Amino acid sequence: MAKKAFYAQSGGVTSVINASACGVIETARKNNIEVYAGRDGIIGALKEDLIDTSKESAEDITALKYTPSGAFGSCRYKLKGIEENRAEYERLIEVFAAHDIGYFFYNGGGDSQDTAYKVSQIGAKLGYPLTCIGVPKTVDNDLPFTDCCPGFGSVAKYVATSIREASFDVASMSTTSTKVFVMEVMGRHAGWIAAAGGLAAEKASDGPHIILFPEVAFDKKRFLKRVDECVKAYGYCAIVVSEGTQYADGKFLADAGVKDAFGHTQLGGVAPVVAQMAKDALGYKYHWAVADYLQRAARHIASKTDVEQAYAMGQAAVELALAGKNNVMPIVVRDSDTPYKWHVDNVELVSVANVEKMMPKEFITEDGFHITDACRKYLLPLIQGEDFPPFKDGMPDYVVLQKIAVAKKLNKEFIVK
Amino acid sequence: MAKKAFYAQSGGVTSVINASACGVIETARKNNIEVYAGRDGIIGALKEDLIDTSKESAEDITALKYTPSGAFGSCRYKLKGIEENRAEYERLIEVFAAHDIGYFFYNGGGDSQDTAYKVSQIGAKLGYPLTCIGVPKTVDNDLPFTDCCPGFGSVAKYVATSIREASFDVASMSTTSTKVFVMEVMGRHAGWIAAAGGLAAEKASDGPHIILFPEVAFDKKRFLKRVDECVKAYGYCAIVVSEGTQYADGKFLADAGVKDAFGHTQLGGVAPVVAQMAKDALGYKYHWAVADYLQRAARHIASKTDVEQAYAMGQAAVELALAGKNNVMPIVVRDSDTPYKWHVDNVELVSVANVEKMMPKEFITEDGFHITDACRKYLLPLIQGEDFPPFKDGMPDYVVLQKIAVAKKLNKEFIVK
Numbered sequence: 117m118a119k120k121a122f123y124a125q126s127g128g129v130t131s132v133i134n135a136s137a138c139g140v141i142e143t144a145r146k147n148n149i150e151v152y153a154g155r156d157g158i159i160g161a162l163k164e165d166l167i168d169t170s171k172e173s174a175e176d177i178t179a180l181k182y183t184p185s186g187a188f189g190s191c192r193y194k195l196k197g198i199e200e201n202r203a204e205y206e207r208l209i210e211v212f213a214a215h216d217i218g219y220f221f222y223n224g225g226g227d228s229q230d231t232a233y234k235v236s237q238i239g240a241k242l243g244y245p246l247t248c249i250g251v252p253k254t255v256d257n258d259l260p261f262t263d264c265c266p267g268f269g270s271v272a273k274y275v276a277t278s279i280r281e282a283s284f285d286v287a288s289m290s291t292t293s294t295k296v297f298v299m300e301v302m303g304r305h306a307g308w309i310a311a312a313g314g315l316a317a318e319k320a321s322d323g324p325h326i327i328l329f330p331e332v333a334f335d336k337k338r339f340l341k342r343v344d345e346c347v348k349a350y351g352y353c354a355i356v357v358s359e360g361t362q363y364a365d366g367k368f369l370a371d372a373g374v375k376d377a378f379g380h381t382q383l384g385g386v387a388p389v390v391a392q393m394a395k396d397a398l399g400y401k402y403h404w405a406v407a408d409y410l411q412r413a414a415r416h417i418a419s420k421t422d423v424e425q426a427y428a429m430g431q432a433a434v435e436l437a438l439a440g441k442n443n444v445m446p447i448v449v450r451d452s453d454t455p456y457k458w459h460v461d462n463v464e465l466v467s468v469a470n471v472e473k474m475m476p477k478e479f480i481t482e483d484g485f486h487i488t489d490a491c492r493k494y495l496l497p498l499i500q501g502e503d504f505p506p507f508k509d510g511m512p513d514y515v516v517l518q519k520i521a522v523a524k525k526l527n528k529e530f531i532v533k
Numbered sequence: 534m535a536k537k538a539f540y541a542q543s544g545g546v547t548s549v550i551n552a553s554a555c556g557v558i559e560t561a562r563k564n565n566i567e568v569y570a571g572r573d574g575i576i577g578a579l580k581e582d583l584i585d586t587s588k589e590s591a592e593d594i595t596a597l598k599y600t601p602s603g604a605f606g607s608c609r610y611k612l613k614g615i616e617e618n619r620a621e622y623e624r625l626i627e628v629f630a631a632h633d634i635g636y637f638f639y640n641g642g643g644d645s646q647d648t649a650y651k652v653s654q655i656g657a658k659l660g661y662p663l664t665c666i667g668v669p670k671t672v673d674n675d676l677p678f679t680d681c682c683p684g685f686g687s688v689a690k691y692v693a694t695s696i697r698e699a700s701f702d703v704a705s706m707s708t709t710s711t712k713v714f715v716m717e718v719m720g721r722h723a724g725w726i727a728a729a730g731g732l733a734a735e736k737a738s739d740g741p742h743i744i745l746f747p748e749v750a751f752d753k754k755r756f757l758k759r760v761d762e763c764v765k766a767y768g769y770c771a772i773v774v775s776e777g778t779q780y781a782d783g784k785f786l787a788d789a790g791v792k793d794a795f796g797h798t799q800l801g802g803v804a805p806v807v808a809q810m811a812k813d814a815l816g817y818k819y820h821w822a823v824a825d826y827l828q829r830a831a832r833h834i835a836s837k838t839d840v841e842q843a844y845a846m847g848q849a850a851v852e853l854a855l856a857g858k859n860n861v862m863p864i865v866v867r868d869s870d871t872p873y874k875w876h877v878d879n880v881e882l883v884s885v886a887n888v889e890k891m892m893p894k895e896f897i898t899e900d901g902f903h904i905t906d907a908c909r910k911y912l913l914p915l916i917q918g919e920d921f922p923p924f925k926d927g928m929p930d931y932v933v934l935q936k937i938a939v940a941k942k943l944n945k946e947f948i949v950k
Contacts (some may be wrong), residue, residue, distance in 0.1 A: 125705075127705070129541075129702055129705050129706060131698070156708040156709065157709075159708065159709065182700050183701070184701055184702060185701035185702045185704065185705040186706065187626075187705070188705075189705050189706070189708060190705055190706050191706065191708060191709040191710070192706070192709055192710050193709055237807065273927055273928070276927070276928050277833055277928055277929055278830075278831070278929055279580050280929065280931070281548070281601050281602075281826075281827065281830035281831055281832060281833065281931075282825075282826040282827055282830050283930060284600070284602035284830060285546055285601060285602045285829065285830040286599055286826065287548050287602065287653070287827045288542075288603035288604070288605075288606050289545070289546060289601040289603065289606070289607050289608065289609070290573075291573040291606060291608060292573065292576065292608040292609055292610055292828075293608070293609050294653075297826065301825070313710075315927075315928065316928060317924075361561035385805060387823075388802060401771070403823060403825050403826055404823065404825060405823050405825035405826060405827050406804075406821065406822050406823045407822060407824075407827070408699075408820050408821060408822035409698075409699040409702045409703065409711075409714060409820055409822060410695050410698065410699055410716070410822050410827075412700055412702065413695075413699050413701060413702040414695070415698060416694055416698065416834055417833055417834070419927065450835055473538035496927065497927060499927035499928070500926075500927045501927070502924055504919070504921065504923070507919055509732075509913060509916075510690055510693070510732075510836065510913065510916035510917045510918070511693050511694055511697055511732065511733060511916070512689070512694055512697065512698070513695070514701060
């Protein structure tokens with residue numbers, strides 16, 4: 117009998133990570149490979165808490181293609197270095213061996229690709245060969261080599277749509293009401309999501325008029341001057357601000373002092389900070405919005421291109437494994453901008469791990485407040501096409517899987533710290 | 534030649550107020566009545582700044598049906614009492630007389646219906662008979678008599694969809710990450726919008742688990758106890774909080790101290806307050822979102838029922854005027870819940886003015902934290918059906934009108950204070 121596959125979702129979920137899961141499972145099924153999924157990501161493997169995906173109906177697996185979030189559960193748990201906690205890696209191999217798992221598909225960002233690589237290394241050392249394939253995912257769009265990361269296109273479409281709609285709203289009332297509107301979006305170190313907001317502005321008078329990127333040191337004086345210019349020229353000023361916007365000294369505008377499991381500072385609330393600045397200095401009435409999880413969960417306004425790529429990455433992961441590849445991650449390669457054409461290739465996991473792809477300098481205008489035509493040319497294909505989920509009772513009809521556990525074979529509990 | 538009509542948008546705009554404008558203009562065109570629109574609402578009338586809608590193409594007027602915001606501009610300008618500022622009312626009549634305007638269609642909430650009524654009274658006193666018809670609009674759903682207010686159903690659909698999506702997201706990561714998610718929605722005095730979030734929860738384990746209404750005095754201790762119960766029972770707690778949530782003494786949880794032109798306190802930022810409370814008392818990791826204008830501008834996820842009703846109200850306004858009615862506002866009357874059937878009737882403006890329809894007590898569960906089946910039965914029909922706008926380049930393709938001004942006939946400037 118063929119070896120089984122283990123699939124896990126890792127890190128912040130997206131509105132299309134389940135489309136990748138669907139690609140993995142449907143392709144595995146076609147090839148008679150059973151897939152066990154980790155409940156809550158890699159933690160499920162450590163705890164031997166595996167979900168038997170073969171118990172899910174074909175209809176429910178297909179429904180993953182239009183269901184946001186991580187259907188099997190995800191986690192922000194990062195395995196330590198092999199020297200620090202070898203026991204974790206050995207446990208993974210022990211669990212995989214007990215369940216005859218020969219394939220490890222890890223669906224996540226840079227941190228997760230690093231983990232997948234390490235797992236494969238330790239497996240080899242312990243004499244348990246394991247095929248490890250990464251499946252790219254991150255709304256932050258910061259993985260190297262791939263044209264884009266599944267999850268990003270849909271956030272981009274949500275952000276561009278939302279700031280266009282809010283700008284229309286503000287424009288229509290600015291004579292007597294709100295003159296400054298600030299929308300905060302995700303993006304800790306890279307301004308890709310904020311940049312996507314720029315797509316809504318097809319001419320200078322369209323919102324957003326200002327984008328604040330993590331890549332550009334925030335200069336309060338210059339910012340306020342630009343806000344005032346926009347209000348005077350267009351009647352209002354719509355601003356997209358990245359949560360990662362920081363001063364020249366590296367201090368975030370909204371540093372809450374909370375850190376996550378990866379040691380990253382947890383941010384939030386830069387929109388009210390920026391709005392209040394404009395109010396205090398210029399006296400303009402403001403409103404602000406913080407999209408937070410709404411942006412990465414907004415499957416109802418997902419990009420069709422993104423959904424297709426997410427599925428293709430999952431499918432390719434299984435196909436690469438079956439073709440004998442190991443320690444690779446499928447990527448999207450762009451063939452042309454207009455019309456957007458792309459194909460699937462793959463890169464070595466070791467070259468992906470822990471590398472952040474920043475926005476190229478030439479994607480940000482010289483004044484630091486908007487995107488260039490080059491950026492628009494890059495971004496626009498990624499938000500093309502709509503892929504509305506089915507609706508029931510007026511709301512998207514998302515699937516909740518049964519998530520039936522595989523019977524445990526080991527009688528040792530493993531404590532996840 | 535037939536008298537002309539004046540149409541103006543008033544107060545906070547919605548994603549379907551332009552559908553009402555479309556209903557007014559298309560119906561007027563069919564009856565050979567020219568419509569002048571106020572630029573920036575009633576201020577346009579005071580300043581004799583009128584937009585000639587006959588200069589807009591039929592295609593562009595039809596496109597209003599799927600364009601959010603106020604296409605002609607709206608304002609939060611409230612006419613003072615007749616005793617306080619009689620000059621304003623006289624000016625309106627002077628402008629209407631100069632342009633041979635015989636019909637006044639005022640598209641707004643309770644304050645605006647009050648204004649429309651007063652204008653008709655002063656017209657009669659000054660010997661200039663004017664047909665004044667209100668067109669209902671408000672996301673707050675707080676107008677009396679009508680089954681619902683155009684604008685509300687679409688916000689309701691956005692809020693229910695968004696909290697469902699965010700709840701899926703949080704649920705999938707709650708084992709190791711965020712356990713409390715708070716989404717702030719509009720609704721100053723009435724909890725209709727917050728209640729709509731409740732539709733996303735079809736069973737107790739679904740988010741949102743807690744809704745905070747302006748109608749229920751906030752009790753911190755009871756709230757924190759409920760949050761803890763939800764996290765323990767469901768792994769996480771998703772909360773929808775109305776911006777108008779207040780303590781027993783009437784103090785808003787998020788009182789920014791800013792007041793608008795109507796003297797209403799401008800609120801914002803209750804979500805972080807509530808989230809921080811849970812963190813401080815229970816230690817749970819949190820995230821929060823403030824939808825702000827995104828919710829009322831989200832035409833991309835509008836309710837088809839709402840769009841149809843908004844159009845029908847505009848159409849009915851013109852038909853009522855042509856049938857010789859005066860000082861009335863068309864309303865939606867519900868004939869049945871399932872299937873939802875409704876017809877158009879009308880009520881006297883004087884009975885609508887400045888009356889706020891609160892949520893019935895029986896729409897809120899006894900513990901004050903969720904909606905009842907009666908509420909669900911009321912709300913569910915209002916979010917039925919999708920009416921996606923056309924998309925271009927991956928984003929909704931909304932129309933911007935030409936807004937060509939009518940030549941002024943008066944040589945007096947009027948200063949709007």
